[in-house]
Amino acid sequence: MPRLPEPRFVPDCAILVDGVEVPARAGESVAVALVAAGRPLVSRSYKYHRPRGPFCLAGSCGSCLARVDGQPSLRTCRVACRDGLRVETQNAFPSARHDLLAVVDRATPHGLDHHHLLTSPVALNRVVVEVSRRLAGLGRLPDRAPGPFPAATLETFDALVVGAGPAGLGAAEALAAAGRRVLVAEQAPRAGGRLRAGLPLRGEPPLAWAAEVEGAVGRAGGELALATAALGLWRDGGSPIAALAAEAPPRLRLVRASVLVLATGGTAVPPVFPGNDVPGIFAGRALAVARAEHGLLPGARCLVLGEGEEAAAVAARLAGGGLEVVARPGPALLARGRARVRAVELAGERLRCDAVAWVTPPAPAAELARELGARLELLPALSAFAVAVDAEGRTGVPGLFAAGEVTGPLDGAAAAAAGRRAGEAALRG
Amino acid sequence: MARTVLCACEDVTLEEVRRAFAEGHRDLESVKRYTGFGTGPCQGKSCLAAVAGELLRLGATPAEIAPFTARPPLQPTPLALLATADPGALPLDPGVPPPAAGPRPRPQGGPLPERARVVIVGGGIMGLGLAYQLCRRGERDVLVLEAGYLNAGASGRNGGGVRAQWSTPTMIRLARRSLALCRSFAADMGVNVWFRPGGYLFLAPTAEQVARLERNAALHRAHGLATRVIDPEEAARIVPELDRRRFLAASWNPDDGVVFPWPFLWGYASRAAALGARIRTFTRVTGFEREGRRLTAVRTDAGRVTCEVVVNAAGAWSKEVAALAGVPLPNRPTRHEILVTEPLKPWLGPLVSVLGNGLYFSQSQRGELVGGMGDPDEPEGVVSGSTLRFLSRFARAALECVPRLAGVKVVRQWAGCYDVTPDNNPVLGAAGFDNFLQLSGFVGHGFMMAPAVTEAMAAWMTGGEEDEIFRRFTLARFERGETAREDFIIG
Numbered sequence: 061m062p063r064l065p066e067p068r069f070v071p072d073c074a075i076l077v078d079g080v081e082v083p084a085r086a087g088e089s090v091a092v093a094l095v096a097a098g099r100p101l102v103s104r105s106y107k108y109h110r111p112r113g114p115f116c117l118a119g120s121c122g123s124c125l126a127r128v129d130g131q132p133s134l135r136t137c138r139v140a141c142r143d144g145l146r147v148e149t150q151n152a153f154p155s156a157r158h159d160l161l162a163v164v165d166r167a168t169p170h171g172l173d174h175h176h177l178l179t180s181p182v183a184l185n186r187v188v189v190e191v192s193r194r195l196a197g198l199g200r201l202p203d204r205a206p207g208p209f210p211a212a213t214l215e216t217f218d219a220l221v222v223g224a225g226p227a228g229l230g231a232a233e234a235l236a237a238a239g240r241r242v243l244v245a246e247q248a249p250r251a252g253g254r255l256r257a258g259l260p261l262r263g264e265p266p267l268a269w270a271a272e273v274e275g276a277v278g279r280a281g282g283e284l285a286l287a288t289a290a291l292g293l294w295r296d297g298g299s300p301i302a303a304l305a306a307e308a309p310p311r312l313r314l315v316r317a318s319v320l321v322l323a324t325g326g327t328a329v330p331p332v333f334p335g336n337d338v339p340g341i342f343a344g345r346a347l348a349v350a351r352a353e354h355g356l357l358p359g360a361r362c363l364v365l366g367e368g369e370e371a372a373a374v375a376a377r378l379a380g381g382g383l384e385v386v387a388r389p390g391p392a393l394l395a396r397g398r399a400r401v402r403a404v405e406l407a408g409e410r411l412r413c414d415a416v417a418w419v420t421p422p423a424p425a426a427e428l429a430r431e432l433g434a435r436l437e438l439l440p441a442l443s444a445f446a447v448a449v450d451a452e453g454r455t456g457v458p459g460l461f462a463a464g465e466v467t468g469p470l471d472g473a474a475a476a477a478a479g480r481r482a483g484e485a486a487l488r489g
Numbered sequence: 490m491a492r493t494v495l496c497a498c499e500d501v502t503l504e505e506v507r508r509a510f511a512e513g514h515r516d517l518e519s520v521k522r523y524t525g526f527g528t529g530p531c532q533g534k535s536c537l538a539a540v541a542g543e544l545l546r547l548g549a550t551p552a553e554i555a556p557f558t559a560r561p562p563l564q565p566t567p568l569a570l571l572a573t574a575d576p577g578a579l580p581l582d583p584g585v586p587p588p589a590a591g592p593r594p595r596p597q598g599g600p601l602p603e604r605a606r607v608v609i610v611g612g613g614i615m616g617l618g619l620a621y622q623l624c625r626r627g628e629r630d631v632l633v634l635e636a637g638y639l640n641a642g643a644s645g646r647n648g649g650g651v652r653a654q655w656s657t658p659t660m661i662r663l664a665r666r667s668l669a670l671c672r673s674f675a676a677d678m679g680v681n682v683w684f685r686p687g688g689y690l691f692l693a694p695t696a697e698q699v700a701r702l703e704r705n706a707a708l709h710r711a712h713g714l715a716t717r718v719i720d721p722e723e724a725a726r727i728v729p730e731l732d733r734r735r736f737l738a739a740s741w742n743p744d745d746g747v748v749f750p751w752p753f754l755w756g757y758a759s760r761a762a763a764l765g766a767r768i769r770t771f772t773r774v775t776g777f778e779r780e781g782r783r784l785t786a787v788r789t790d791a792g793r794v795t796c797e798v799v800v801n802a803a804g805a806w807s808k809e810v811a812a813l814a815g816v817p818l819p820n821r822p823t824r825h826e827i828l829v830t831e832p833l834k835p836w837l838g839p840l841v842s843v844l845g846n847g848l849y850f851s852q853s854q855r856g857e858l859v860g861g862m863g864d865p866d867e868p869e870g871v872v873s874g875s876t877l878r879f880l881s882r883f884a885r886a887a888l889e890c891v892p893r894l895a896g897v898k899v900v901r902q903w904a905g906c907y908d909v910t911p912d913n914n915p916v917l918g919a920a921g922f923d924n925f926l927q928l929s930g931f932v933g934h935g936f937m938m939a940p941a942v943t944e945a946m947a948a949w950m951t952g953g954e955e956d957e958i959f960r961r962f963t964l965a966r967f968e969r970g971e972t973a974r975e976d977f978i979i980g
């Protein structure tokens with residue numbers, strides 16, 4: 061059973077995947093519809109033609125790419141379904157499920173050393189260059205132009221908050237309460253960040269708080285912009301400028317603000333063990349969100365892998381409604397399966413499952429801070445770098461603040477508080 | 490096959506990362522370039538931590554796994570969307586300086602020797618190519634000092650274009666020799682450089698430029714090139730997606746091509762090292778010791794080396810390095826920005842360049858569109874920050890040329906520096922001191938010049954034939970006013 065048996069989750073349209081109808085709900089992502097339809101395999105990978113499917117369901121991992129409506133390599137977890145939407149799998153011959161080119165995977169057990177592959181004689185090397193060129197590349201040229209897009213607007217706000225998770229909401233609330241015009245940019249179609257997972261974690265603010273903040277931001281002349289992703293921060297003209305890609309309607313917004321609060325949270329990091337890329341392995345938080353918002357059941361039997369309070373909460377959240385859940389702290393030694401995961405081997409144990417929820421602290425999404433030259437610090441346990449901040453979220457770069465998981469792992473309540481402190485510090489200048 | 494995949498976009502496995510480390514690529518920047526991890530559509534967001542974790546386990550230090558420079562845009566973004574920004578509203582800016590120096594990666598390649606006969610400053614393609622060519626000619630007491638990782642400079646940031654279509658006999662001759670060396674580089678050096686002779690197509694939007702192309706083509710034919718000036722119809726048979734209303738004629742040489750730049754440096758470095766050269770990365774030259782008309786020692790942040798000959802092959806930093814010896818060079822390092830898009834199945838054969846606006850693009854072996862565009866307003870300075878202005882300028886110019894690119898998504902932008910001289914020709918030979926040799930000033934075409942020029946320079950340095958370039962392109966020519974400008978510059 062692919063979805064929770066509730067009226068609001070009943071499919072109301074169909075998308076066409078390689079010409080075959082797949083039931084979907086208008087507005088949900090193509091990736092969610094595919095997983096709900098029991099086909100987590102979306103495409104083939106770049107080099108080895110390995111099966112690839114969604115992992116993060118949040119636009120960051122890039123493993124859910126397909127050709128949609130004639131546009132190559134779109135992240136299907138960021139494309140909304142509508143009736144008749146054409147989805148084509150990529151980089152596979154004849155189809156993603158049965159790809160003859162997967163012979164590359166089987167023929168190179170120790171990997172493909174493309175640097176030293178058949179370098180001589182010259183004539184043979186020329187053939188290698190030609191053949192490998194044909195095999196490389198993912199999508200084909202677009203059929204037509206996307207858009208049309210209107211001319212980009214140049215806007216000014218008192219503050220730009222990137223991310224509408226607990227930290228971003230906290231910062232926006234503090235700024236709006238003092239009458240500041242704030243633009244909150246959130247790449248997801250809904251506000252709340254990790255609060256959307258509905259995990260009953262200690263001290264976390266309720267998701268309804270997001271709506272309150274949105275109201276306060278609006279009353280102060282600001283805006284909470286959903287489905288609006290920050291593409292980067294540059295310094296054209298000497299002061300930071302952000303480019304935001306808004307999805308509905310699609311357009312580019314250029315924003316200058318004297319205060320920037322980065323509350324971009326973390327990026328789901330895939331597990332590391334043999335078979336870690338088999339379709340059907342998902343970020344735990346993403347599955348919890350998809351269940352709450354789309355009634356998605358990732359399979360019939362889901363292994364929740366991970367330690368700590370959050371893993372337990374994810375397991376509790378996913379169980380029921382027709383999904384059997386087993387939870388293990390790990391470490392996993394091997395995932396088996398091709399088109400989708402079949403079993404996971406752990407020390408002394410082999411667990412059958414058709415989905416895996418991987419729960420681990422996310423890696424700080426520190427890219428925007430790096431673009432403006434903020435100092436980072438290593439988190440040895442995650443082997444990731446977090447934005448270094450003082451107690452008030454100052455990064456050392458004038459006007460640039462950071463709060464929440466982008467500064468290292470912390471729980472939702474602490475993130476909201478950190479966001480608030482950063483917002484208040486920004487008010488003091 | 491149960492692989493452990495660390496980078497799902499580019500299919501880079503744990504085993505491949507370990508192999509790269511074992512082969513001497515020990516810091517994150519080098520491993521990124523060698524394995525390709527982090528260069529796919531996800532931009533390293535999901536793989537950085539996994540690869541860094543493995544490198545830490547293998548013995549890297551925190552400084553060695555510091556994240557690579559963030560490359561906007563953070564999400565694959567269609568050119569058509571970027572084209573909606575008005576570059577006029579985005580004043581040029583040097584961009585963000587790299588963060589204040591934290592701990593530096595450890596010098597790599599072994600301890601610094603006390604002496605070396607030839608010390609080469611700069612481990613770009615010029616420095617490493619020269620080291621290899623010297624070793625081949627028996628001069629093996631060579632030390633290359635590189636401030637960063639291999640490929641940190643322009644050699645690791647360029648468009649990979651290699652062409653013989655130039656406007657002077659000298660440049661044509663050198664470029665033809667380089668093209669020949671590129672064709673056999675993989676076989677000779679044991680590393681793939683993906684040389685693909687897809688041709689170069691120069692588009693001329695004005696009658697004046699058409700006349701220029703015709704003059705050049707005549708010169709080319711006189712020097713044995715296959716260059717022809719063709720009409721828009723024929724150009725559109727080569728690249729059907731071109732908007733033929735945008736140009737009057739094109740110059741076409743099917744023997745020009747593109748390469749994948751990075752492996753040239755690995756190839757030169759490993760072959761030079763095998764022959765006895767010593768290559769030290771993360772080792773910066775900080776000064777020189779002199780005695781009369783000679784430099785006697787090179788000072789670095791990792792110690793001091795006495796030497797008999799110093800070669801300044803520091804690319805855009807050459808002026809800075811020469812200044813350490815009190816020698817003023819007229820070079821003007823100038824930023825040049827570039828980007829790549831998502832990888833596509835093969836659709837574009839040649840490198841296309843539009844005369845007049847500085848736009849050029851080609852399709853890489855991996856399928857990405859690689860393209861750049863010079864900015865006439867760019868001031869002098871060694872800066873490598875990226876600008877939003879470039880994204881929108883490039884997007885607008887590229888879509889005018891090939892409207893079909895509208896939906897193609899940009900995944901990464903970066904910048905490097907051209908090392909520009911007053912006449913667009915290099916600075917070669919001794920300058921300031923009898924044993925201080927210059928190998929700089931290669932503007933935006935040093936990559937394609939390097940194979941031929943380093944071969945000629947090694948011959949000249951070891952008492953072989955003296956190529957005319959070592960008489961013509963001396964520093965003294967600027968004082969004597971004996972300059973002849975090379976104008977067929979892209980970007």
Ligand SMILES: Cc1cc2nc3c(=O)[nH]c(=O)nc-3n(C[C@H](O)[C@H](O)[C@H](O)COP(=O)(O)OP(=O)(O)OC[C@H]3O[C@@H](n4cnc5c(N)ncnc54)[C@H](O)[C@@H]3O)c2cc1C
Nearest residue numbers: 611613614615636642643644647648650774804905935937
């Ligand atoms: C965006 C861009 C596109 C280009 N496109 C093309 C193209 O398509 N075709 C082409 O032929 N050319 C192209 N070029 C030009 C070409 O890349 C350069 O001319 C060429 O790489 C120069 O090589 P190099 O070895 O002299 O310099 P670099 O590769 O810059 O090497 C110099 C090295 O010196 C090191 N260094 C600096 N200071 C010190 C110090 N004090 N101590 C020790 N080491 C030091 C630097 O770290 C650097 O690695 C392009 C350049 C750019 C920036």
Ligand code: FES
Nearest residue numbers: 115117121122137
């Ligand atoms: S980017 Fe779509 S699942 Fe990660």
